[in-house]
Amino acid sequence: MSERTKTLRKERLQGFLERLLEEREVFAPRRKGDAVVLERIDSAGDVLLDDENTQASPKFALFPQRETLFEYRAGTKGEVVLEVPRGEAKNQVLFGVRPCDARGLLLLDRVFSADCSDPYYGDKRARTVIIGMGCVHPNPACFCRSVGGGPCSAEGSDLFFLDLGDRFLVEAASDKGSALLEDQDLEEADETSLALSRGIREAAEASMGRLDVRENLGERLNRIFEDPAWKDLAETCLGCGICTYLCPTCHCFDLCDEGTGQGGQRIRVWDSCQFPLFTRQASGFNPRPTVKERFRQRIMHKFSYLPETHGMPGCVGCGRCITECPVNLDIREVITTLSEGNPR
Amino acid sequence: MENPYVPFPMRIEAVTVETEDENIKTFELAFMSKEEGERFVYTPGQFAEISVFGKGEAPFGMASTPTRPGRLEFSVSRIGVVTGALHQMERGDVVGVRGPLGNGYPLESFKGKNLVLIGGGFGFSTLRSLTNFMLDDSNRKDYGDLTVIYGARSPGLLLYKKDLEGWREREDLRLHLTVDKGGNGWQGHVGFVPEVTRAMAPNPEKAYAVVCGPPAMIHFTLPVLKELGFGDDRILLSLEMRMKCGIGKCGRCNVGSKYICSDGPVFSQHELSRLTGEARG
C-alpha cells in the first residue's frame, strides 16, 4: 500500500498538473458562468475542486457527441473511397473525475468492448488516464452508495485523490496510475494522513444514507412491466433528452451521412431513447409510442437489462438527471416506489 | 483491428422489380474484391446494413443463399430516404455493405428435422434464402420435409416469382401460396396465411416452424401453431425493430436485455416470452 499511497500538498498541485501537461492533454474542472465544466486546460491555474460535480459527465472525452467515423468520396472510375480519419492520437488525462463518473466509464468500457469492439472508443480509452477525486461533501441529489458505488471509491480511477484539507491523499488504483506516480515527486503518505482519509471517507458515506431499494430490483421490474404505476410515474415527463445526455452511462447514438453522393462523411451523434422517433420503424409503427413506454425503457435499461448483460447497473447515482430535469422527476423516487410491494 | 462501422463497396449487378406496384426491388450485388467475397460468410436469417453514401444506411435481410457464392441479394421496399435512393440506383452503381450481421437461423438444430416456413409479404425475404439454401443439392439430405406457406396481399405483390415457379416443380418441397385478394387471373388459393396454416395442419413432430411477416400475420399465426402442437422452442421468429449500428451498441433495437441486431433477429418464441412485454407486443 505504501508505494501506491502518497500525499501531495495543495500548493504543489499546480506543479503536478504542469508535469502532466508536458506530455498529455489534460481535462480538468473549471468554473464557467454558473456551472462547472470539464475542459481542456493549457495551464494549471483555475482548476476547481469544490464539491460540485461537472454539469456534463466526462463521457464526451471518450464518446464525443459528434464524431466522424469515416469520410467517403466518389472515385474517378465509379468506385467509392472510404477513409477513417487518423486523429492526433494524443494521450489524455481526465483530472478531477468523481467516483460516480469514473464508474460510469467502466460501464461504457463494457458496452463498447463487448462483441464487435468499438475502435473509436477503444483508441481513446487506451490513451486516457483517469484521475479521480473523492467527494468529501456529497450533494443532496447524490446516491452513488445506493447503486454499488461510494463517494470516496477509487473504482474506475487510475489515480485517486482525496482532499485532506491542506493536502491530497493520492492513491494509485491501477498500473497506469502507478506509472504516473513514478513520473511525479510526491511524499509518502504517513499514518496521520491515512487516518484522516479514513475519517473523511466514513463521514462522507454516513452523510449519504442508502435508498430503500430491493436487492433483486431487476427481476421485480421485469415482473411489473405492465403495472399501471408506470403511467403515473411518467406523467409529468416532458420527453426531452436532458437526463440521457447528461448521464455518465447513457450511450445511445445515431449514424448519419452528411454530404452528397460525391463526398461527405458518416458521423455518429448522441441520440436518446426518450425522443419520440427513436424506435419508430420505417412502416410508421412505433413500439414505444408515448412518453410512458419511453420513460419505462430508460428505467428498465438501467436497472434490469444492463445489470443482466454487464453485471452492473446502468446508473451510478450522480444525480444530474434529478437536478437538471425541468420537472424534477427523481429517479430515486422511481426506483423506491417500484421496489415497494404495492406501487402507487 | 477490423472496424465494424466501415462498409466495403459492392457493385449493383442487376435490379429486379418484384412487385407490380414497383415498390419492392431486389438488388443483386457483386463483390469488388475476391478477399471481401471470401470473408463474407453468412447464414440465412442474417442481414446486412446497406449504405447509400450521402443518404445513410438501412438494414436488409439476406435474400440470397450462401450456396451461390460471389453475389448477394437484398430485397428493398421503397419507404424512406435510403430505400428511396436505392430504388433510383442502377446496374453499375456502388453501394456500401456492412455484414453479415445478426444470428441467422439455427441450421444445426434444423438438421434432421421437418421445416415449416410461413412467410407474409416482404418478410418472405430471408425465408427465400433459407428455402434455397436447404434445397441446394449439398444440403437437401440434411433436412426433412419442407413446407413453405407464403402469402401476399395480392398476386402482383408476390416476390421471387421465378423461384416460386421452380419450387412448384419440385417434389421435395410442399409449396402453398395464398393471397388476401385474388384477381389478375389468379388460380391459386385466396385466404390469409394463418387460415391456410390451420388448413394445412403441419405435423409438429420433429418439426420447426419459422414465421416471418408483418406483426398482424404473426399475431394470428402463433395461436394456430400452438393449437397444432408446436412447442415454444420450436417456433422461430425474425423480429423487427428499428436498427442502426447492427452491432448491439447504439441502443435503438434494444428489447429487454437483448439487442435484436446482435442477439437476434431470429428468436424462438420461448426466448421471446422471457423478454419483457415489449417483445410480446
Added chain:
Amino acid sequence: MHEMGTMENALTTEIREAARKLLREKKVEVVIGFERGSLPLRSRPCFVRNEEDVDRLVWDGTCENNLAKYAAKRKAPMALVAKGCDSRAVVELIKENQVSRDQVTIIGVPCRGMLDRSRLESSVSPKRILQVDEKQDRLLVKGADFEETVSRSDFLCDACRTCTHPNPVLADVLVGEPVGEGNQDSFADIEAFDAMEPEARWQYLSEEMAKCIRCYACRNACPLCYCPECFVDATMPQWIGKSTDASDTMIFHLMRAYHLAGRCVACGACERACPVGVDIRKLNRKLLKDVKSLFGYEAGLSLEEACPLATFRPDDPETFIVNP
C-alpha cells in the same frame, strides 16, 4: 425544505380548496398543479385525480413550469393552475384548437415572479442552500451553517423581470389578490442588441449556441410546441442535421423562434429548462418586439384576437398568399 411566506400559504390553501371542490363536484377529472419537489428550491408539476391527494398541491416562488404544456390534446376535462403567462398560453392553445375552452378550468394565480434558482445557488456557492423562506419582498436563504436575507427582486427569473401580465388574463377561479400590473416592457435589451454590429450579434449568438446540446428541453417545455413531428425530426426532406454542428444548432433555434413568432407568451419556461444556460429568450424577445411593432399584437391576451401570422385579411398589404 422550503417554507412559504404567508402570502404563498394563503394561495396554497385557496388552490387546494378550489381543487377539492372541482374534483368533488366532478367538474374535472384531473387537477394539474404543483407539488413539493425532491430537492431544495424545487417544486414540480403534479396530477391530482382524487380529493384525498389535494393536499399535495402547493404554491410558491419555485412553481416555474408552464403547466399549459399538459393541456394540448388532452381529452379529459381538466383544471390547470396558471400564472399570468401560463393563462396566456392556454388562450393561444384554445385559439389554435389544441384544447377547447369548456375542457379547461383555469385556476388563476396572480404571480409575483418566479425565483431564479441558479442565481440564488451561485450567490452562496460553494455553500449549499437547504431552504428559502419567502417573506413579502425578501428571501431568507438558509443553509447548514448560514442564513442570509436578500431582496426578492434581485433573484427573479429573467423572464419575470420583463413580465407585463402577472395576473391571469383568463381564469375560471381566481385565487388570492391581483398583483400590481402596469409594467411596460421596453425591450431595452433587444434595442441594445439590435444596435450592435452584425458581426458582434453573430458572435454573441454563436457563443450561446455553442453551449447547446440539442436536448430539446426548450422545445419540450414550451406549451406552444406541440407538433406531433417536429421539423428537426423530418427526414423527407431533412431540414437540419441531428448533430451539434454549429450551423445546424443555430438553424434549430432560429426556426423554432420563427415558428413561435406571434405565439410565444414570454413565459421563460424554455430558458429555465435549458441545462446549459443558452440565452434562448434573446431570439424569442426579438420576435416578440417585432410582432408587437409590426402588428400591434401580443400573444395570448384575448380569445377574440386572431394571430396575425396565421390570418389572412383581404386588405393585407402583401398578397403573395393568393397571388403567388
